[in-house]
Amino acid sequence: MIVLEAGNDLGAFTAGLEKLAEHCVVGTRVVVLGRSNDVMLFRTLLRYGVSDYVPTLDNARPIVEAIARLLEDPNLAKLGRVIASIGAGGGAGSSIVAHNVAWCLAETFADDVALIDLDFAFGSADLDFNEEAPQSVAAAIEQRDRIDDQLLEQFYARRGDHLCLFTAPAGLDTDADLDPAAFDGLMNVIRRAMPFVVIDLPNRWAGWTRHILKSADEIIVTARPTLASLRNTKSLGEVLNAGRVADAPVRLVLNGIGGYGKSEIPAKDFEAAVAMKNAVRIGYDTSLFGDAGTKGQVVAEASKNHKISAQFRALAIAVSGRQVLEKAASRNTLGFMRLFKRG
Ligand SMILES: Nc1ncnc2c1ncn2[C@@H]1O[C@H](COP(=O)(O)OP(=O)(O)OP(=O)(O)O)[C@@H](O)[C@H]1O
Ligand SMILES: [Mg+2]
Known part of the structure; x- marks a missing residue:
């Protein structure tokens, strides 16, 4: 120099x-x-x-x-990439999307992925994966100041080689109001230890959800193709995109297409109205999602070759910030693993 x-x-x-x-x-x-x-x-x-x-x-x-x-040294300073998932209405499928994306990131990149379920009272990561962390994410936040890389292991359940589940207490004893600074304290530890952090947010607009969304590298909004969802998606897009000058805009997953009868808004009209391009369109399929749930697996795991699993994989790659040579992926998984680049 x-x-x-x-x-x-x-x-x-x-x-x-x-x-x-x-x-x-x-x-x-x-x-x-x-x-x-x-x-x-x-x-x-x-x-x-x-x-x-x-x-x-x-x-x-x-x-x-x-x-x-x-x-x-860019490698030394690298912190985990944060991907936040929220619904544009209750029950839109944002947890299912977060869980599938987390699973696909772990599978595709063979790097550790933290999935953090912040729906303290009604979280479903434990049910979707049939695994429960030894101590909940609420306990991890409470004890953030004493947690180091080694202690961190007490707060997640490993699913496969790379997916680390920080599950919610899933009871009504823990207050669901979160102190953003306390959460950031835990995030500092997790982001130093794991290259990807997927945050499953409840359908709530509060100071702390807003804080997490604002500081995320990627935001996924999952919406039903209905009028109420459209209005909420538009509001979320306007508020969140305004602060994302250097980051990718909010990504839309339009979930449950074909499942809402006469009240359903066609996908292209929905996307035009909310001014979001390239939405991921997921069909309504109760048996596919139901069967996976019964097995304690996500769809991308239970039905690897299904079109919807490929969509979740593509979404995971899009939010990863890494580049992947897709052709190699279809030929040979090992070759593919060598061909991705860290973002
Ligand atoms: N495309 C789909 N087709 C059929 N069922 C689906 C689909 N997507 C999600 N589901 C089902 O809908 C239910 C709700 O999904 P999920 O828990 O992901 O919603 P959510 O947006 O996280 O809800 P909440 O507002 O409670 O956080 C689950 O039982 C899931 O299996
Ligand atoms: Mg949820």
């Missing part, structure tokens, strides 16, 4: 940069310090291949931070 200080003569300085470039190996990073706080100068320097420009206005802190940023 080379740190340079720019003088007042920009022409002479950029000419000097060109000469310097002839002597630099690929990967050399150059930080320029200068007096001007001019964005045009910053852009000009970036065009010359400079990694960062730091105005030396009144203290050394920005310089230290710029250098630390460049020296940072």
